Amino acid sequence: MVDLTTTFIGITSPNPFWLASAPPTDKEYNVRRAFEAGWGGVVWKTLGSEGPPVVNVNGPRYGAIYGADRRLLGLNNIELITDRDLFTNLEEIKRVKADYPDRAIIVSLMVPCEEEAWKAILPLVEDTGADGIELNFGCPHGMSERGMGAAVGQVPEYIEMVTRWCKRYYSKPVIVKLTPNITDVRKPAAAARAGGADAVSLINTINSITSVNLDSMSPEPSIDGKGTHGGYCGPAVKPIAMSMVSEIARAEATAGMPISGIGGVTTWRDAAEFMALGCGNVQVCTAAMTYGFKIVQEMISGLSQWMDEKGYENTTDFVGMAVPNTTDWQYLNLNYIAKAKIDQDLCISCGRCFAACEDTSHQAIAMSEDRVFSVIDAECVACNLCVNVCPVENCITMEQMPVGAVDPRTDRVVDKDYANWTTHPNNPSATAAE
Amino acid sequence: MPADMLAQGIQTGRLSAEQYDANFADLHAPLDDHEALVAADRCYFCHDAPCMTACPTDIDIPLFIRQIATGTSDAAAKTILTQNILGGMCARVCPTETLCEEVCVREVAEGKPVLIGQLQRYATDGLMAKGVHPFVRAETTDKRVAVVGAGPAGLACAHRLAMLGHDVTLYDARAKAGGLNEYGIAAYKSTDEFAAKEVDWLLQIGGIVVNQGVALGSNVSLAQLQSDFDAVFLGMGLGGVNGLGLDGDDKDGITDAVDFIAELRQANELGAMPIGRDVVVIGGGMTAVDAAVQAKLLGALNVTLVYRRSRARMNASVYEQDLAASKGVRIITNASPNAVHGNGPVREVEFEYTDDDLKPTGQTVRLMADQVFRAIGQTLQGEGLPDLEGRKIKVSDTGATSVKGIWAGGDCAFGGDDLTVTAVAEGRDAAIDINANLMGGVT
Numbered sequence: 052m053v054d055l056t057t058t059f060i061g062i063t064s065p066n067p068f069w070l071a072s073a074p075p076t077d078k079e080y081n082v083r084r085a086f087e088a089g090w091g092g093v094v095w096k097t098l099g100s101e102g103p104p105v106v107n108v109n110g111p112r113y114g115a116i117y118g119a120d121r122r123l124l125g126l127n128n129i130e131l132i133t134d135r136d137l138f139t140n141l142e143e144i145k146r147v148k149a150d151y152p153d154r155a156i157i158v159s160l161m162v163p164c165e166e167e168a169w170k171a172i173l174p175l176v177e178d179t180g181a182d183g184i185e186l187n188f189g190c191p192h193g194m195s196e197r198g199m200g201a202a203v204g205q206v207p208e209y210i211e212m213v214t215r216w217c218k219r220y221y222s223k224p225v226i227v228k229l230t231p232n233i234t235d236v237r238k239p240a241a242a243a244r245a246g247g248a249d250a251v252s253l254i255n256t257i258n259s260i261t262s263v264n265l266d267s268m269s270p271e272p273s274i275d276g277k278g279t280h281g282g283y284c285g286p287a288v289k290p291i292a293m294s295m296v297s298e299i300a301r302a303e304a305t306a307g308m309p310i311s312g313i314g315g316v317t318t319w320r321d322a323a324e325f326m327a328l329g330c331g332n333v334q335v336c337t338a339a340m341t342y343g344f345k346i347v348q349e350m351i352s353g354l355s356q357w358m359d360e361k362g363y364e365n366t367t368d369f370v371g372m373a374v375p376n377t378t379d380w381q382y383l384n385l386n387y388i389a390k391a392k393i394d395q396d397l398c399i400s401c402g403r404c405f406a407a408c409e410d411t412s413h414q415a416i417a418m419s420e421d422r423v424f425s426v427i428d429a430e431c432v433a434c435n436l437c438v439n440v441c442p443v444e445n446c447i448t449m450e451q452m453p454v455g456a457v458d459p460r461t462d463r464v465v466d467k468d469y470a471n472w473t474t475h476p477n478n479p480s481a482t483a484a485e
Numbered sequence: 486m487p488a489d490m491l492a493q494g495i496q497t498g499r500l501s502a503e504q505y506d507a508n509f510a511d512l513h514a515p516l517d518d519h520e521a522l523v524a525a526d527r528c529y530f531c532h533d534a535p536c537m538t539a540c541p542t543d544i545d546i547p548l549f550i551r552q553i554a555t556g557t558s559d560a561a562a563k564t565i566l567t568q569n570i571l572g573g574m575c576a577r578v579c580p581t582e583t584l585c586e587e588v589c590v591r592e593v594a595e596g597k598p599v600l601i602g603q604l605q606r607y608a609t610d611g612l613m614a615k616g617v618h619p620f621v622r623a624e625t626t627d628k629r630v631a632v633v634g635a636g637p638a639g640l641a642c643a644h645r646l647a648m649l650g651h652d653v654t655l656y657d658a659r660a661k662a663g664g665l666n667e668y669g670i671a672a673y674k675s676t677d678e679f680a681a682k683e684v685d686w687l688l689q690i691g692g693i694v695v696n697q698g699v700a701l702g703s704n705v706s707l708a709q710l711q712s713d714f715d716a717v718f719l720g721m722g723l724g725g726v727n728g729l730g731l732d733g734d735d736k737d738g739i740t741d742a743v744d745f746i747a748e749l750r751q752a753n754e755l756g757a758m759p760i761g762r763d764v765v766v767i768g769g770g771m772t773a774v775d776a777a778v779q780a781k782l783l784g785a786l787n788v789t790l791v792y793r794r795s796r797a798r799m800n801a802s803v804y805e806q807d808l809a810a811s812k813g814v815r816i817i818t819n820a821s822p823n824a825v826h827g828n829g830p831v832r833e834v835e836f837e838y839t840d841d842d843l844k845p846t847g848q849t850v851r852l853m854a855d856q857v858f859r860a861i862g863q864t865l866q867g868e869g870l871p872d873l874e875g876r877k878i879k880v881s882d883t884g885a886t887s888v889k890g891i892w893a894g895g896d897c898a899f900g901g902d903d904l905t906v907t908a909v910a911e912g913r914d915a916a917i918d919i920n921a922n923l924m925g926g927v928t
Contacts, residue, residue: 319557345548352552
């Protein structure tokens with residue numbers, strides 16, 4: 052059995068699965084139950100400054116997008132930071148940390164963009180014994196209207212400034228949580244690093260309206276006939292999150308910076324993918340909100356099995372392994388040639404590949420009178436659309452053409468050498484091939 | 486219709502080799518990878534799931550199905566086998582329609598449960614095909630435990646004890662281990678020598694010595710076991726078969742269904758299995774159904790299952806009743822046998838219709854029969870056993886008997902449904918209790 056113990060910026064937890072700062076980590080009751088269920092750590096739901104807590108709406112706070120069979124694919128929320136008293140939260144954090152010394156507890160914070168506000172709260176957090184803090188620069192609704200959350204996260208200079216304050220008034224690790232509601236995520240990440248952050252975590256939720264009620268003409272979730280954008284999360288956002296993670300992992304200004312991956316992690320595989328792209332651990336919310344805390348058991352057993360099969364002994368063995376293989380389009384090998392291949396034994400003759408290819412792609416699939424579908428190699432550009440629309444896994448595969456074979460589409464011999472766009476004759480800016 | 490089906494009397498070779506093969510193929514073809522994913526996808530991962538509560542061995546069904554869904558079926562198998570070391574056989578023979586699948590929220594809501602049994606088989610078969618035994622035996626405790634009976638209860642008990650580091654000696658009266666898994670289940674539920682393979686796989690844990698052909702009371706005494714071992718677990722089956730209590734019960738052609746089923750399971754050549762043209766099976770449990778269905782599949786022209794009470798009282802599940810009907814077995818209920826006719830071998834059995842309280846109605850029916858199978862229950866045999874309750878061994882929740890140092894479980898113990906899965910649970914739980922006792926409460 053492999054050991055999933057993971058140390059992230061000096062914080063050790065029995066596994067790399069942390070609950071993200073969100074409703075599931077709002078109070079002692081939840082966090083204790085989460086730890087009992089097996090979660091490695093939690094990021095406590097965001098605390099605000101001392102004083103009367105924020106007030107949440109009393110109508111619906113969530114909207115959803117469903118897949119087939121009403122599977123929850125995307126969730127959007129308009130809940131704010133904790134609406135419980137600061138000191139209640141701090142006392143609870145201290146108690147839970149004392150009882151679970153082997154688990155990670157990170158305190159998420161969001162106070163006004165003033166040095167005094169941070170200077171006031173940080174010693175209180177330090178006193179709880181929590182392992183670190185996470186700066187909530189990502190919340191896209193409500194708090195951002197008040198100059199906090201994503202409003203800070205969208206201004207790299209503010210990120211750097213606040214991070215610096217935190218490093219000054221707090222002795223333990225500081226994680227900066229980034230908003231995806233920005234054009235280039237590398238800028239705020241670099242600012243966090245410049246400010247002295249120990250790590251970044253991303254993504255926070257994405258501005259979204261999940262649906263519109265066509266009777267009341269109100270966006271959902273609708274509060275007394277009005278709606279507002281919320282923060283989108285869940286499996287649907289994973290591809291966006293992974294792209295942003297990879298950008299930070301491979302950018303020169305931020306390469307090597309520890310990353311806590313967030314965004315639609317639902318299974319062990321999602322976690323492994325984020326980690327392969329450079330995340331030292333992952334944070335989970337929607338999966339727990341959909342299936343309960345027990346979901347972590349599958350993540351633990353699945354990651355263990357996969358690591359066993361691959362011969363990895365520690366999570367650090369594979370973190371970042373996919374980063375060197377993440378590149379710019381211009382460096383992709385244009386001499387790599389593949390063709391779609393349909394396994395006739397697996398084919399159920401639905402014809403979706405044909406419709407997709409014939410109507411919207413390269414007319415590279417033939418259909419016989421008795422509904423046999425086959426690839427026309429002379430037309431196939433290996434776009435993969437047929438694979439993506441086929442309902443049967445592995446029925447259609449992309450097969451690499453061997454070096455020396457002739458591509459019937461171009462009549463060219465498949466070249467053994469790597470050659471990309473930077474050297475291609477059609478590229479006006481091409482440099483001569485070596 | 487093959488002419489051989491019309492031949493009167495108990496005959497071999499009624500069908501062609503191809504027909505035998507087709508008739509005795511796997512009742513449910515195993516799920517392929519895609520089917521398993523589609524089936525697993527339907528599970529809602531319910532909280533405090535009803536299926537898990539319904540499982541006598543408390544398998545974490547939502548977890549193992551999610552593990553299949555996320556492509557880690559070996560982890561799924563381990564989840565299953567941690568609770569039920571005979572999860573492979575239970576996946577084949579459990580009446581899931583009255584256990585996990587009956588309470589599946591999708592059965593309740595849509596009448597279409599998640600295919601829990603078949604998914605369990607997918608996971609456990611996958612792991613076993615790799616020859617992987619996912620458990621490791623603890624350091625030896627030097628404690629010795631005798632387990633009597635290598636059926637589901639005994640095997641589950643032996644495995645758990647061995648895993649906990651105890652040295653187990655397993656005694657079994659038959660030639661092969663497995664108990665009813667090997668001798669007492671319809672052939673189409675356990676094809677390809679699965680029961681024997683599962684026993685071999687289970688024994689990979691180590692620390693278990695198997696002695697076949699040793700029966701309690703004849704080759705070894707309970708007193709001997711008590712003196713030779715630190716603890717004894719009794720997990721033998723029910724050796725006696727109830728008679729019809731009629732004159733002529735011993736006529737040629739009248740035999741016990743359990744013997745027919747056992748013989749069929751051990752047959753190398755189905756065509757050499759003799760079967761009557763007009764077969765009557767008397768009883769209403771799983772043994773009766775297994776005998777009736779297999780009689781039909783062997784080529785009997787007419788097979789009638791007769792049960793003395795109503796359909797609702799039959800021990801065989803509705804699913805099993807429907808399976809029998811779909812194979813062409815006629816089911817007659819509320820009829821008790823009252824006479825056996827025939828000069829020499831049996832020719833007819835006469836039944837009297839009764840009401841639900843078994844009160845005779847005076848109405849009778851005679852069924853042509855050149856072969857009759859008795860399937861009206863079995864009884865525990867043996868002397869000097871711990872105290873009985875009813876006609877079985879009295880046990881506590883954890884299988885402890887009236888005699889210190891002796892535990893019991895499975896068919897020989899009182900209580901619980903007489904199911905493979907129940908026997909596994911009883912064997913496992915007794916092992917945990919034995920361990921606690923042997924180790925002075927340290928488990």
